[in-house]
Amino acid sequence: MFGRWVYLAFCTAVFVFLVAPILVIVPLSFNAEPYFTFTEGMLRFDPEAYSLRWYRSIVEDDVWTRALVNSLVIGISATLLATSLGTLAALGLANSAMPARRTVMGLLISPLITPVIIAAVGMFFFYSSLGLAQTHLGIILAHAALGVPFVVITVTATLSGFDRNLMRAAASLGAGPLRSFWRVQLPLIAPGVASGGLFAFAASFDEVVVVLFMGGLEQRTIPRQMWAGIREQISPTILAVATFLIAFAILVLFTVEWLRRRGSGTDSPAG
Numbered sequence: 001m002f003g004r005w006v007y008l009a010f011c012t013a014v015f016v017f018l019v020a021p022i023l024v025i026v027p028l029s030f031n032a033e034p035y036f037t038f039t040e041g042m043l044r045f046d047p048e049a050y051s052l053r054w055y056r057s058i059v060e061d062d063v064w065t066r067a068l069v070n071s072l073v074i075g076i077s078a079t080l081l082a083t084s085l086g087t088l089a090a091l092g093l094a095n096s097a098m099p100a101r102r103t104v105m106g107l108l109i110s111p112l113i114t115p116v117i118i119a120a121v122g123m124f125f126f127y128s129s130l131g132l133a134q135t136h137l138g139i140i141l142a143h144a145a146l147g148v149p150f151v152v153i154t155v156t157a158t159l160s161g162f163d164r165n166l167m168r169a170a171a172s173l174g175a176g177p178l179r180s181f182w183r184v185q186l187p188l189i190a191p192g193v194a195s196g197g198l199f200a201f202a203a204s205f206d207e208v209v210v211v212l213f214m215g216g217l218e219q220r221t222i223p224r225q226m227w228a229g230i231r232e233q234i235s236p237t238i239l240a241v242a243t244f245l246i247a248f249a250i251l252v253l254f255t256v257e258w259l260r261r262r263g264s265g266t267d268s269p270a271g
Helices: 002-023 054-061 063-094 101-108 116-128 134-161 165-172 177-206 211-213 222-232 239-271
Strands: none
Touching: 002 222, 054 063, 054 239, 063 134, 063 177, 063 222, 101 134, 116 134, 116 211, 134 177, 134 211, 165 177, 177 222, 177 239, 211 222, 222 239
């Protein structure tokens, strides 16, 4: 019994150590004063010390609004591209007849282990030679390349539990490969595809290094604007935006967990 309490206390301490520095941003974003610290009024829980002024400034400031629109456009476009390419790659890797599968898999997930700044420098020189630097298209392609590994890993894991006999049954009933994929395989691996897409979107929405190298003033995203705000003009608006990003990350985690459970429930009858 004593060992159980020690274990729970240790887990709680680790959780607080990891999460507390992030959660402290949330109350600071309601500071009525333009400070990054708790004022005496906030510590006394004085209602006058709390305000939504920094959240209103996100909507009222055209710079932040444009950054949000850029993040959504780039993130959604990169996610659609990364999900399509990553799913196709995972389907190929799941085929036992594919040669050098381990080598190809290593190349596809290499962006996960390569330092982002190295990838950003390489992408900058590559896309500059194509005239795509400081363009939305260039950043979308770069973010898609960074998001493909997440899709490949999640879809590959989903395909490992997929019953291949279902595809053989569909073929025996006269369905071609494309029809079998759309009507049989894709609905069953959809939770894995969606999970990979969410991770790819989160990676794009949170990415700043590539945008620093390849983006101009017209391509500033939310993380890029936060970086600029810290260096150029410190404002608690950054804390309000960070609170939104924390809520977004929590939503993504809950959605991925829901998809994982749904995928487990979907795969079990087929097995």
